[in-house]
Amino acid sequence: MKKPPRPRRSQKSQIEIRKQNLYDLVALRDDIIRTLCDDDLLLQIAEKSYIHQNGFVKIVYETLEESVCRLHIYPFGAKADLNIHDHRWSFSSVTICGSLPMSLYEIDVNGSTEILHTYSKTENGGHEIQSRSSCEAIRTDLIQVPPLQGYYMPYDIFHRIEAVEELTITYVETYPAVSDTCHLVNIEDRSGEGSIQPEPLTVGATRQALAQIALKIQELV
Numbered sequence: 001m002k003k004p005p006r007p008r009r010s011q012k013s014q015i016e017i018r019k020q021n022l023y024d025l026v027a028l029r030d031d032i033i034r035t036l037c038d039d040d041l042l043l044q045i046a047e048k049s050y051i052h053q054n055g056f057v058k059i060v061y062e063t064l065e066e067s068v069c070r071l072h073i074y075p076f077g078a079k080a081d082l083n084i085h086d087h088r089w090s091f092s093s094v095t096i097c098g099s100l101p102m103s104l105y106e107i108d109v110n111g112s113t114e115i116l117h118t119y120s121k122t123e124n125g126g127h128e129i130q131s132r133s134s135c136e137a138i139r140t141d142l143i144q145v146p147p148l149q150g151y152y153m154p155y156d157i158f159h160r161i162e163a164v165e166e167l168t169i170t171y172v173e174t175y176p177a178v179s180d181t182c183h184l185v186n187i188e189d190r191s192g193e194g195s196i197q198p199e200p201l202t203v204g205a206t207r208q209a210l211a212q213i214a215l216k217i218q219e220l221v
């Protein structure tokens with residue numbers, strides 16, 4: 001599945017934000033309430049979930065074949081990822097509460113203001129970042145995704161979630177990886193290897209987070 005860095009495509013197609021079906025979120029609420037009564041399941045979820053270094057909580061809720069359902073909680077001021085990036089997989093996202101501001105970018109490999117890196121997982125569970133070329137990231141759009149709205153993000157669209165201005169919770173489903181590598185764009189050279197795995201959440205913290213999400217879905221009903 002190894003692929004060389006992809007040439008950047010022109011990002012004419014913008015992300016389309018669509019209203020989502022409330023009943024799907026109600027079904028998720030009911031599923032979460034059942035999960036809250038199952039200590040074994042809570043432990044399994046806790047072991048895969050963690051607080052990201054940028055301050056948001058990532059709950060890996062369920063894996064269905066190769067798709068992974070996650071719940072992300074961004075406290076006020078949290079940033080998802082300071083790098084402009086794409087992913088190894090496409091995903092869809094629905095906002096449960098708050099509002100997720102996201103910048104979209106087009107990458108010009110003839111530019112010289114930033115550095116395009118590849119990001120690859122290594123066999124020991126870590127990752128490796130390599131600088132590839134200079135480039136320029138051109139912001140083409142800033143979208144806001146309010147509650148009950150969602151979008152589909154193809155794997156090769158460069159984006160960055162900006163600081164949230166209120167508590168924001170999203171439900172994210174990631175689809176099977178289509179590449180071994182994705183990309184980061186940063187003004188600084190971020191080359192290097194990393195292996196730091198964040199501490200998993202405790203069962204108590206997972207229970208509290210899931211209960212908060214069920215309540216926020218209830219507020220939409």
Ligand SMILES: [Fe+2]
Nearest residue numbers: 085086087159
């Ligand atoms: Fe992303």
